[in-house]
Amino acid sequence: MLKPRSTPTRELVNLDGLWRFAVATTTDGEPWTGPLDTRLEAPVPASYNDLFTDSAIRDHVGWVWYQRQVRVPRGWAGERVVLRFDAATHGAKVYVGDVLVAEHVGGYTPFEADVTEHVRPGEEFRLTVGVNNELTNRTIPPGSITVTQDGRRKQTYLHDFYNYAGLARSVWLYCKPAVHIDDITIVTGIDGADETVGTVEYSVETNSPAAVRVRALDADGMEVAAGEGANGTLRITDVKLWRPGAACLYDLVVEARGDDGEVVDTYTEPFGVRTVEVRGTQFLINGEPFYFTGFGKHEDSPVRGKGHDDAYLVHDFQLMEWIGANSFRTAHYPYAEEVMEFADRHGIVVIDETAAVGLNLAVESGLLGTPPRPTFSDDTFNDDTRAAHAQAIRELISRDKNHPSVVMWCIANEPASNEEGAREYFEPLVALTRKLDPTRPVTYAAVMFATHENDRIADLFDVLCINRYYGWYIATGDLATAEAYLEGDLRGWAEKFGKPIMMSEYGADTQPGLHSVWDTPWTEEYQVAYLEANHRAFDRIDAFIGEHVWNFADFQTANGIHRVGGNKKGVFTRERLPKAAAHALRARWTSLNDRKPAHGDDHRS
Template identity: 25%
Template sequence: MKITKFLTAALFFAGTVFQANASDIPRGEYPRPQFERSAWMNLNGVWDYTFDFSASGLERGLEKATSFEGRITVPFCPESSLSGVGYTDFINCIWYHREVAVPEAWSGKDILLNFGAVYYNAEVYVDGVFAARHIGGSSSFSVDLTRLVTPGKSHHLVVRATSDVRSTTQGAGKQNLQYASYSCNYTRTTGIWQTVWMEAVDPAGLLSAHVVTDIDQGQLVITPRFRSESGNTLQITVKDGGKTVASAAVRAANSSVAVLSVKRPKLWSPESPFLYDINYRLVNAKGEVLDEVNSYAGMRKVHIEGNKIYLNNEPYYQRLVLDQGFYPDGIWTAPSDAALKRDIELSMAAGFNGARLHQKAFEERFHYWADRLGYITWGEAPSWGMDANGIEAARNFLTEWSELVLRDRNHPSLLIWTPMNEEWWPDRVQYPRFTADLYDLTKALDPTRPVNDASGGVHIKTDIWTVHNYEQDPARLKEIIYKDGVFFQTPLRSVGVVPANIGFNGLRLNDRYEFPSYDGKMPYFIDEVGGIKWAKDQERESQTESWGYGKPPKSQAEFLQRLEGQINGILELKDQVWGYCYTQLTDVEQEQNGVYYYDRTPKFDMKLIRAIFSRDPGDK
C-alpha cells in the first residue's frame, strides 16, 4: 500500500457523519458491529510519527507536538509493510500525531475517542494535555475528549505507545523475544494496530448491553449500562428481518434488566447461523431520541454434561483449526475486512467447523464474520512472554483479560474461553493462585461459557481437559491419547514437597501442592495436534530454514496418509475425546505446517483435505 495524503472528507447531516472517502481509508468499515452508532468518524489513514528509542520524549515535550517527521499508515503497526515503515527491530517507544476536526454538529454531545487496540501501553494527549492512559496491548478502550475539544475546531491528537516485550510483565503471544523470528515465534507488533475512531454520544447514552440468550425459556435477557442516569427510557426492539418479534421498554437505570420473550426462537449454530437484529433507543420524557445503537444476537446455548460439550442441548463435536491471525503484510492486522472473512471461508472450505484463536485476541470484525458465517471460536489472549508467577504480570493480564471478556461475550460464535497457553508450573504458589483467580474472574464476567484455564498446560481450575500432542505416528498417537484419557485417571497426583519463595519478608516456605489429573468427568479435548510440516518443493529440496513438528513427509501422498491416520485415530476415540484442534490454518513466516501457505494459497487438493477434516465420529 502506498502512503498517500490522507484527507478527511466528511458531510454532516442531522448529527451524522457520512465519510465521503471511506473507500480510501484503510480498514474503513465500522469496527464494532455489535454496538454501532451512526455519528462516527474513522481516523485511520496517514499519521505523523517518530521513534523515541531513548524514551526522552516527555522530557522533550513531544506530547505538545504539532507534527512529526515520519509518516505511518494507521492502523498498521510500524513493523508491517502496510504501515509504510517496515521497521522490525525492537521498538520501545513510538509517538503518533494527527489533527482531528470535531464536527460542529456534535455540539452538546460527549466526544469519545476509541481505539481497537494499542500494543502495549498507550498515553493520549490533546493539544499537549494528558487525556488518558491504557495498559494492555489487545483490549479496546475509549477516551472521553469532551472537556478537551470544541466542536467545529481542529485539535492536535498525540498518542505515545510504549512496549517492553521482554520484561515478562506483559503478554507477548507469538511475538518473538529475540531480534529475528525463530521456530514458532514471529515478527512483533508495536503501537496502534486496530482502528481508531471518534463518535458523538449523548451524556446519558448507552454504555454497554450484556445479552444472555436463554433458549430453554425462549428469552433474551439484556442488562444495559448507561453513561449517566437521568430518568430516561430505553426502548429495545428485536427483529427477524423486518419483522418485530420482541420488544421492551425499561427505565434507563443501571439496575434495570430487560427480559424479552421470543416465541419459537430460531437458534444459532454452524449449520444455521441465524442472527436477530436488535435496536436500542434511549428516549426522554418528550419522546426525543437521545441515543440509538444497532446490534444483533444469536440465540444459542453452550454447556457441558459429563465428558461432552453441548451446543443447543445436543452433543456437538468440534473440529477446530489453530488460527494465529498473522498476515504477511499487516502482521497482527488484517489488510482488509474481506481478508478476515476469507480466512474463515478458507477454514470452512478445508472442513473445519471452527478455530482456536491462538495467542492473540482477534479484533471484533473477525468475531462478526464468525457470527455471520457460523464458525465456532475459542477466545484466547497472548499469554506467552509473561511471567505467570509475577504479581505485576498477573495484574496486567487479569485487567486486560477482563476487558476482552466484556468486549466479546455477546458473540454467539465464541463458545469457549481459554485465556492461557502451555503454562508449566512457574511456581507452586502464585501460579495456582493466579490461574484460579483467572478462572473465577472469567466465570463472574460470563457464567454462560466453559473455561479452559491453560490450553495444553498444567490445569488448576478448568471445565475442559485439554492436551497438546504432536506425535507424528498415527498409531502411536492414538495409543498415547487412549492411555492418557482412560488408563491414567487418578483423582490427584502429588508433586511432593517443593520449596517456593513467596516473597513474604524473604521467607522461604515448603509448599505441598496437589494438582488434578484427568478423571474422565469432563470433556477431554486435543486442542493441538498434527503440525505436519509441508513447504514448497519439500519433496525435492532440503527445507532446513523452515520449521514444523516431527520428521517432515517426503511426498504429498505421505503427508495425506499421515494426516488421515492421525485424524481417523482421534475420531475412533469418540468415547474418550470430544474434539480436536489441528495445527494450523496457514503457515506463519518460517513455521510451515499450515494447510495453506502464508499467502493463503492452498498447498494441496483441498477436496482431499476437506474429506479428512469434515468427518465427525461415526461417519463412514
C-alpha cells in the same frame, strides 16, 4: 464496552489512513507538543515492523509515535466526543494537543478517551499516539528486555509468533449524547417447557438515570418482543436459533429516554439465541452435541503483520468453509471485533482466548539450554503478572460477551500447569472468569510437559484442551509410535478427569513443494500422514469433542535457528495457497459434517 456504531443519536468518523510516524529514538522528549518531525508515514491499521527497510525500526524496542490532524464535525456541538482505539500493541499514551487523555496497557483490546473538554466542533486538533511494544513479567503476554554490549535494547519472549506492534486495528472519533447508554449485556436461552420460545435476558447501563426501553427485531426488521426497564427478560416465540453453520441474528434496539419520554440515545446490539452447555463428556450447543473442526489461527499476513484487513478476513473464512472447518481458536490473543462479528453472521464457532501465552519458563530452558527457573515465583510470574492477566480477562469478556459465536473462554495457552504455584496462580483467575460470565465453559490449552499425572489445574476447568505434537517434537518421523503415545496420553486425561477433551493444537512444519515417498518430516506427504495418525487416535477416544490443527496458515515468528522464515505448520501457506494437507483435511471434515447426528448422538459414530 460498546463498539462505536452509527445510530439515530450517534455518529462516527473513521481515522484510518496514513499517519505521520517516528520511533522514539528520532524524536525529542515530548513529541506530542508539536508537529512530529519525521518524513515517515505509516498506515493505520497495520503493524509497523515490516513496512520499512530500516532494520532499526523493525527491531526497535520501546515507544513509537503516530500523529495526524483530526477535524471534529461541526454538528457535534453539545455531544460527548470520544476517541476509540480498537487496539494498540502493547501499551499506549494518547495526547490531544499537549494533553494526555488516555493510557492503556494490553495490545488486543479496545480503549477510549472522552475528549469533549479538549476539542471544539468544527475545528481541528492534533492527535498524537505513543505505542510501546515492550513485554515484561508484568504484561500479558510476558517477555523480558536485555541490553546488548553495544547498548541496543533487545526484546525476548516465549511465544512462537512475531511481536508485531503498532496501531493494527482501526481508530475512531465518535459522538454520543450527554445522557447515553454505556453498556449492554445479553444472555439468551431456550424455554425449557417450549423449545420454540427463546429467552433474552438483558441488562442496560446508562451513565445517568434514564428510562430504558428495548425492542428485539428479527432479520426482516419486524418487532418480535419488547420490554421496559434497564433489566428484564424478553420472550421470542417461534424463535430461530443461532446454529453452527446456520447463523440467525436478531437486533436488540435499546433506547434511553428523558423525563419527557423523548429518546435521548439509541444503540442497536446484534445477538443470536443459543445455549452452550457441558454435560458429561459432551459439548452441547442448543442441546445438541457439537464436534469442533478447525484451526488455531493468527492475525498475520505479509507486510501488514497483525494489521486487520477485510480482504484477508473474507478470504480466510472462505477457505475455512471450503475445507469444512466449523470453528477456530483466537490463538493467542483476542482478534479484531470485525472477525467476531463475521463469525456471528456466518455461524462459525469461536473459542475466545486471552493473550496469556508464554507463562512457561520450561520452554525457555528447553530452547536456550539454560538452567530451569520456576515459572511462578516472586522473581518470575507473580502477583503483578496475575493482576495484568485478570485485567486481560475482564477486557476480553467485556468486549465479546454478546457474541453468539463465542462458546468458550480460553484463559491461557500452554502455561506451566504442571509446576508448583500453578494452582495458586490460576484458581482466582478461573473464579473471576466464571463470575464475569457464568454462561460459558472455561478452558486452557495444556502444554506437552503437563500430563494427566502432574497437571495441577485441570479439575478447575470445564473442557480439557490439549496441545500435542507426537510425531513432530516427540517420535519425529515415527508415526506408529507417535499414534500409540497420543492415544495413551488422551486416555489418561479422559479416565482421570471425565471431562470433554479436544485437541487444541497438533501439527507438523511443512515446506510447500517438498515431497517424498517415505515418512520424511517437512514434506507435504508427511504432514498428511501425521494428521491421519492423529485422527485415528482421536476417533478411538469416546470423550473426544474436537480437533483444531495448528495452524491455519504459515505465520511469521522471531528470527532464529528454530524457525526458518517463520512457522510452517500451516495447511495453507502464508499467502493462503493450499498444501496437500488442506485437501486431506477437506475430505475428512466434509465427511464428518455430512453425518448429521440425531439429537444426542455422537456424530463421529
